[in-house]
Amino acid sequence: MNPLIFWKNVLTLLKAHKMTQEKLAKLINVPKSTLNRWVKFNRIPNTYVISSMAVILGVTSNYLLGDKEKDIEARRLSELKVRVALRKIEVLTKAILKEIQINNPIRKKPKKSLNVKNHKILKTK
16 A cells, blocks of 8 residues: 555545545545645545545545556446346346236226217306
8 A cells, every 4th residue: 555646546536526635524524634634644544534535536445545456356346236236126127017017907998988969168257
């Protein structure tokens, strides 16, 4: 874990998101002075803070820490989980629709014929 790479990645992402360090400090629930000390003295925060920063900045913790191999692996795993979840949703949706059709078949209701012979509209003055 190289603190210089970590903070370079964080600061680059802050700039890309047009976010200030002060705003990031508020979002991760630490005083601005604490965040400034971490940056100034190249200190890496705890894993909870790193995870929070990653979520806020839209990347993985591995990306922030500069571990490209683990970042790629984590992204692939995440994409796989999404695909599996979408497939499960598709299967469940089909099953639910099939169940609805079995239990509630669509029946055409007979049309009611209206007998409208010789009806006059009364106008009031």
